[in-house]
Amino acid sequence: MLIPFFYLLRDGGMKTSITELLTLLEAMREGLAGHSVDDFYFLARSCLVKDESQLDRFDRIFSAYFKGVEDSLADLFADIPEDWLRKQAELMLSDEERARIESLGGFEELMEALRERLEQQEGRHEGGSRWIGTAGTSPFGAYGYNPEGIRIGQQGSGNRRAVKVWDRREYRNLDDSVELGTRNIKIALRRLRKFAREGAADQLDLNDTIDKTARNAGLLDIRMIPERHNAVKVLLCLDIGGSMDDHIRICEELFSATRSEFKHLEYFYFHNFIYESLWKDNRRRHSERVPTLDITHKYGSDYKLIFVGDATMSPYEIVYAGGSVEHWNDEPGVVWIKRLLRTYSNAIWLNPEPIARWDYTPSIKLVREIMEDRMYPLTIAGLDEGIKALH
Amino acid sequence: MTDQRFTGTSTYVATDDLMMAVNAAVTLERPILIKGEPGTGKTQLAVEVAESLGRPLYEWHIKSTTKAQQGLYEYDAVARLRDSQLGDDRVHDISNYIVRGKLWEAFESDIQPVLLIDEVDKADIEFPNDLLQELDRMEFYVYETKQLIKAKHRPIIVITSNNEKELPDAFLRRCFFHYIKFPDKQTMHKIVDVHFPGLKKNLLSEALNAFYRVRDVPGLKKKPSTSELLDWIKLLLAEDIPPEALRSENSRKAIPPLYGALLKNEQDVHLFEQLVFLDRRSRQQ
Numbered sequence: 001m002l003i004p005f006f007y008l009l010r011d012g013g014m015k016t017s018i019t020e021l022l023t024l025l026e027a028m029r030e031g032l033a034g035h036s037v038d039d040f041y042f043l044a045r046s047c048l049v050k051d052e053s054q055l056d057r058f059d060r061i062f063s064a065y066f067k068g069v070e071d072s073l074a075d076l077f078a079d080i081p082e083d084w085l086r087k088q089a090e091l092m093l094s095d096e097e098r099a100r101i102e103s104l105g106g107f108e109e110l111m112e113a114l115r116e117r118l119e120q121q122e123g124r125h126e127g128g129s130r131w132i133g134t135a136g137t138s139p140f141g142a143y144g145y146n147p148e149g150i151r152i153g154q155q156g157s158g159n160r161r162a163v164k165v166w167d168r169r170e171y172r173n174l175d176d177s178v179e180l181g182t183r184n185i186k187i188a189l190r191r192l193r194k195f196a197r198e199g200a201a202d203q204l205d206l207n208d209t210i211d212k213t214a215r216n217a218g219l220l221d222i223r224m225i226p227e228r229h230n231a232v233k234v235l236l237c238l239d240i241g242g243s244m245d246d247h248i249r250i251c252e253e254l255f256s257a258t259r260s261e262f263k264h265l266e267y268f269y270f271h272n273f274i275y276e277s278l279w280k281d282n283r284r285r286h287s288e289r290v291p292t293l294d295i296t297h298k299y300g301s302d303y304k305l306i307f308v309g310d311a312t313m314s315p316y317e318i319v320y321a322g323g324s325v326e327h328w329n330d331e332p333g334v335v336w337i338k339r340l341l342r343t344y345s346n347a348i349w350l351n352p353e354p355i356a357r358w359d360y361t362p363s364i365k366l367v368r369e370i371m372e373d374r375m376y377p378l379t380i381a382g383l384d385e386g387i388k389a390l391h
Numbered sequence: 392m393t394d395q396r397f398t399g400t401s402t403y404v405a406t407d408d409l410m411m412a413v414n415a416a417v418t419l420e421r422p423i424l425i426k427g428e429p430g431t432g433k434t435q436l437a438v439e440v441a442e443s444l445g446r447p448l449y450e451w452h453i454k455s456t457t458k459a460q461q462g463l464y465e466y467d468a469v470a471r472l473r474d475s476q477l478g479d480d481r482v483h484d485i486s487n488y489i490v491r492g493k494l495w496e497a498f499e500s501d502i503q504p505v506l507l508i509d510e511v512d513k514a515d516i517e518f519p520n521d522l523l524q525e526l527d528r529m530e531f532y533v534y535e536t537k538q539l540i541k542a543k544h545r546p547i548i549v550i551t552s553n554n555e556k557e558l559p560d561a562f563l564r565r566c567f568f569h570y571i572k573f574p575d576k577q578t579m580h581k582i583v584d585v586h587f588p589g590l591k592k593n594l595l596s597e598a599l600n601a602f603y604r605v606r607d608v609p610g611l612k613k614k615p616s617t618s619e620l621l622d623w624i625k626l627l628l629a630e631d632i633p634p635e636a637l638r639s640e641n642s643r644k645a646i647p648p649l650y651g652a653l654l655k656n657e658q659d660v661h662l663f664e665q666l667v668f669l670d671r672r673s674r675q676q
Contacts, residue, residue: 015560017564019565020564023419023421032414032415039411042408043412043415045408046412046567046568049568050424050566050568052426210469210472218475218476
């Protein structure tokens, strides 16, 4: 009973276990869901779903199974959590198709055609290759692929090649309330925390001494413990915006995990590479900047420095004065990062790009050299290794 | 075994899905995990379940320093040391120094109790794992006295979480789960009705409109929740604010009165005032 449904849930990507299915069956035997489909739905949901982010997926699978709605699994994935799944609809196009859409004229023509079509079109549209909507190959709309297209109402930069982006580009602060999936990251970070407690046992542990003495029927039993300096100090520098858009979620998770794990955590943002100043608040990134030298003066060399960034940029941005994409920098980025590394000998670079791509991107190779190979992938295993290297 | 069903109380409005989840947990005697936005009545649920089913309630509030062991029992070594120095006779029996925790108390209850484990996510990341066995078998072993404590009646366990830490899978598998959605306007009407039965109808609907408008302001750090709404209405009643004052068409008073009860964050208040200011200016033009 319900076994096909159970497998449908699992095929749909839910982590439902056998115990949970048995619980549901047991509840049904007790007659809890005897009255209506609604009751059964509520019961099944509370037995089988343990995470509110999975609720929507469950609902879709449930309706596909029980109402006989024709719904392929691919569609299931295409429409779940609105915000990120909408992006999943991005097209995988063959080279011929790409070539075909290249053939549209220049920018002016696009604008003209857009105005025309906006007038012709009514209502919402998705897919297809003419109307303005999402995930299609028309030059207008969002989440689609047309190398000369115009983007309407999309956050982030999609294929990052459109001629003009009509969204107001917002560099949002990384959200430290995101907590999904941080458990693993925290466990990796704990390695750093434990290290801080080790050392020579040179302090009297009063509680343990009393405890052991009492167990010893009053004969004094002195207990010593190592000094407890749980004061690992971490300086976190996060790359924000541009090519990092693809990695925002994982960075948010990392950020949120580190924030609650360390007492002494200072974080700063940069764009692509380190120059003479960084900032703490992305909404006021142009008005409130902190000079990089101030940071090295303010935070002692016992801080551990962690960069998070994809290190994917033009090599000029690293080695040339004036190479920054945002402003004129008098000294090249490499000088600034070397200054930081001189102060903070414990430093690593975490890179969310897959490790296989590192060798093909010249700037990543360059950064790795600067970091003396202390670059690690932003995965649980990579984090683990990186933390080890920080010791 | 119980035939009693939880259907909400005179002071608590429960939606159908919440009732189903609670009843399933009560019937199968398994813990129920409640999540939801702060202020949607997660903790209150346990109180109301206990009251409506006529059961004693044991509350275990979790802090960041709480250990799983503290819910079972603690051995008070200091008291024993002191007694041994004073030559007290009690010292010979170790069981005199075992202090019972909330879980033990609930296990000893003569009728099936309700046990609230509040804000389980506040504790250390390993906390839920340390309680797996105890919640599953409803028994634990006291090493000092070599005694097995078994629940007389499996308690109804309500666990709340604010999602500050993710809970381990093994723990989740043993629980029923319910996510308290933010109530829609209709449910909110019912909730307010239950708390302020004599409220003037137009004041209520104006207040709700103003409330949902504030919730819809983009970028708020902490959206006002049900408990803030109830506080706010209490204040409105105390100050005797006329319903007209809440309408935003009245552009001069576009900020709802006493909004301090709704917005608890300096940045939010600031953002809100800024938006209202912009809005007012655009109206004038």
